[in-house]
Amino acid sequence: xxxxxxxxxxxxxxxxxxxxxxxxxxxxxxxxxxxxxxxxxxxxxxxxxxxxxxxxxxxxxxxxxxxxxxxxxxxxxxxxxxxxxxxxxxxxxxxxxxxxxxxxxxxxxxxxxxxxxxxxxxxxxxxxxxxxxxxxxxxxxxxxxxxxxxxxxxxxxxxxxxxxxxxxxxxxxxxxxxxxxxxxxxxxxxxxxxxxxxxxxxxxxxxxxxxxxxxxxxxxxxxxxxxxxxxxxxxxxxxxxxxxxxxxxxxxxxxxxxxxxxxxxxxxxxxxxxxxxxxxxxxxxxxxxxxxxxxxxxxxxxxxxxxxxxxxxxxxxxxxxxxxxxxxxxxxxxxxxxxxxxxxxxxxxxxxxxxxxxxxxxxxxxxxxxxxxxxxxxxxxxxxxxxxxxxxxxxxxxxxxxxxxxxxxxxxxxxxxxxxxxxxxxxxxxxxxxxxxxxxxxxxxxxxxxxxxxxxxxxxxxxxxxxxxxxxxxxxxxxxxxxxxxxxxxxxxxxxxxxxxxxxxxxxxxxxxxxxxxxxxxxxxxxxxxxxxxxxxxxxxxxxxxxxxxxxxxxxxxxxxxxxxxxxxxxxxxxxxxxxxxxxxxxxxxxxxxxxxxxx
Numbered sequence: 001x002x003x004x005x006x007x008x009x010x011x012x013x014x015x016x017x018x019x020x021x022x023x024x025x026x027x028x029x030x031x032x033x034x035x036x037x038x039x040x041x042x043x044x045x046x047x048x049x050x051x052x053x054x055x056x057x058x059x060x061x062x063x064x065x066x067x068x069x070x071x072x073x074x075x076x077x078x079x080x081x082x083x084x085x086x087x088x089x090x091x092x093x094x095x096x097x098x099x100x101x102x103x104x105x106x107x108x109x110x111x112x113x114x115x116x117x118x119x120x121x122x123x124x125x126x127x128x129x130x131x132x133x134x135x136x137x138x139x140x141x142x143x144x145x146x147x148x149x150x151x152x153x154x155x156x157x158x159x160x161x162x163x164x165x166x167x168x169x170x171x172x173x174x175x176x177x178x179x180x181x182x183x184x185x186x187x188x189x190x191x192x193x194x195x196x197x198x199x200x201x202x203x204x205x206x207x208x209x210x211x212x213x214x215x216x217x218x219x220x221x222x223x224x225x226x227x228x229x230x231x232x233x234x235x236x237x238x239x240x241x242x243x244x245x246x247x248x249x250x251x252x253x254x255x256x257x258x259x260x261x262x263x264x265x266x267x268x269x270x271x272x273x274x275x276x277x278x279x280x281x282x283x284x285x286x287x288x289x290x291x292x293x294x295x296x297x298x299x300x301x302x303x304x305x306x307x308x309x310x311x312x313x314x315x316x317x318x319x320x321x322x323x324x325x326x327x328x329x330x331x332x333x334x335x336x337x338x339x340x341x342x343x344x345x346x347x348x349x350x351x352x353x354x355x356x357x358x359x360x361x362x363x364x365x366x367x368x369x370x371x372x373x374x375x376x377x378x379x380x381x382x383x384x385x386x387x388x389x390x391x392x393x394x395x396x397x398x399x400x401x402x403x404x405x406x407x408x409x410x411x412x413x414x415x416x417x418x419x420x421x422x423x424x425x426x427x428x429x430x431x432x433x434x435x436x437x438x439x440x441x442x443x444x445x446x447x448x449x450x451x452x453x454x455x456x457x458x459x460x461x462x463x464x465x466x467x468x469x470x471x472x473x474x475x476x477x478x479x480x481x482x483x484x485x486x487x488x489x490x491x492x493x494x495x496x497x498x499x500x501x502x503x504x505x506x507x508x509x510x511x512x513x514x515x516x517x518x519x520x521x522x523x524x525x526x527x528x529x530x531x532x533x534x535x536x537x538x539x540x541x542x543x544x545x546x547x548x549x550x551x552x553x554x555x556x557x558x559x560x561x562x563x564x565x566x567x568x569x570x571x572x573x574x575x576x577x578x579x580x581x582x583x584x585x586x587x588x589x590x591x592x593x594x595x596x597x598x599x600x
Contacts, residue, residue, distance in 0.1 A: 087235070088189050089181065094227070101118055102146050105149060127139050138156070190224040255294055255297070256290075277297075287310075302335065339367070353366075416535075419477045423469070424557075431549060431554045444463035458552060459552070467491045505575070506575040527572070532547035
């Protein structure tokens with residue numbers, strides 16, 4: 001079965017999931033003419049950044065960074081929840097921001113101190129990054145006053161916030177990160193942040209000692225504690241993990257008709273964190289009613305519009321699409337679901353497909369094509385509505401489409417598990433299945449342009465190969481940036497490579513199955529011509545294994561794997577680990593960014 005999710009026009013795709021480094025942005029087309037010097041390259045490597053863009057062009061991704069949240073406070077809260085801080089710790093950070101700037105990201109009094117946390121001596125470095133990211137206009141005095149965020153388009157506002165918070169997290173000045181993790185209540189977290197990051201001073205002497213609730217009351221310490229407590233009481237338990245928000249359903253709205261009604265249970269099973277009010281479906285609902293419902297909903301960043309079945313005569317037209325776009329705006333990703341029926345829906349589906357080709361924020365979930373393979377298997381006797389098997393297929397199509405929306409060209413960081421989510425389909429698909437995740441397709445193209453190993457091609461599609469997938473993921477995630485090099489080769493050569501390069505065999509010996517309790521993300525398996533990767537538990541990913549497969553009958557693009565960790569292809573599975581890779585270090589070495597160097 002071929003994939004029924006289409007996303008085209010990736011060269012300008014600009015949907016972003018915030019991640020753990022510089023504005024969470026990837027450029028998959030290298031645009032630099034001159035390489036930076038080694039010190040800059042080393043810095044980028046340590047930060048999980050692959051392609052340095054000295055021109056600072058933000059055309060590809062920079063202007064569309066998205067953070068979940070209805071206001072600046074919520075966006076900051078969600079950013080730090082995604083970084084793994086506790087509610088109390090995030091409240092302490094936010095409380096300080098409230099005291100510093102009122103959470104206006106461009107706030108300043110005279111330009112000497114600027115931003116959410118009122119950077120002073122390091123303000124010029126931050127402004128340089130703003131300029132590189134295409135946001136330089138927002139450093140002007142026009143935006144220095146309280147409430148200036150209301151003048152800034154939401155995509156730019158999200159981008160500014162992300163740049164500032166990434167700047168806050170950067171290693172030049174990150175002593176506060178470990179310190180604040182000792183806090184178990186918002187008041188203490190507020191004081192630790194004040195002391196270790198803001199470095200409050202008493203006259204000319206910095207505060208060098210502090211204890212819980214005992215620090216010097218300077219720069220409004222008591223007020224910061226109050227703000228932290230209020231923030232905690234308001235948001236505790238409600239954080240959205242940015243990088244997992246789409247796949248879990250937290251960041252998805254679904255509007256549909258009776259097809260969706262019949263699949264609601266399966267949709268909830270796939271999107272484990274979706275709320276009841278995020279699925280809005282009614283029998284016999286026409287397109288225009290769906291528009292009216294969308295106007296009254298709290299729309300999330302990904303909007304699934306599964307309508308049109310009740311609009312075959314007359315068919316959906318461009319004006320209907322314009323009405324939808326007027327409600328959703330340009331910053332959301334829209335998933336359009338094609339229609340299936342005896343006749344009359346061809347015009348709807350043709351329009352949906354053309355929209356997916358010409359609009360970077362529209363994705364197609366092709367229900368029509370999927371059902372057409374075997375209508376009797378997926379549809380009830382009326383040949384329109386899904387039966388139990390069809391409901392599962394409908395939910396899977398939408399889930400895969402949403403996962404694709406969350407992993408487009410500008411979405412992944414160097415984090416190993418985030419890269420797995422961007423390269424591998426989150427569910428298993430029987431072979432042959434050669435449609436690739438968009439980010440993986442681009443990674444294959446980039447690897448080919450650099451002469452790196454991508455494995456074989458199937459039906460003209462490169463990178464449909466177990467060893468090619470393992471190589472690209474190992475190199476691009478930072479688990480082993482030199483994996484399968486000098487020389488490179490297929491599976492047999494790769495096992496020889498790990499042995500020659502000091503990787504640890506995790507089996508007691510090659511004749512003994514591995515103790516699966518010791519496996520960790522990044523471990524690589526080999527078994528008689530096949531290789532795959534242990535990825536660990538990833539929210540929204542259906543397996544602890546990711547794999548691909550070569551061959552016309554066995555072809556599988558990277559996806560959630562079903563391989564046994566013990567025995568495969570008639571032999572003991574041999575597991576290896578790079579002794580120099582620490583899975584707790586979430587930053588890889590081959591991610592990309594638009595906009596140049598982050599200096600602190």
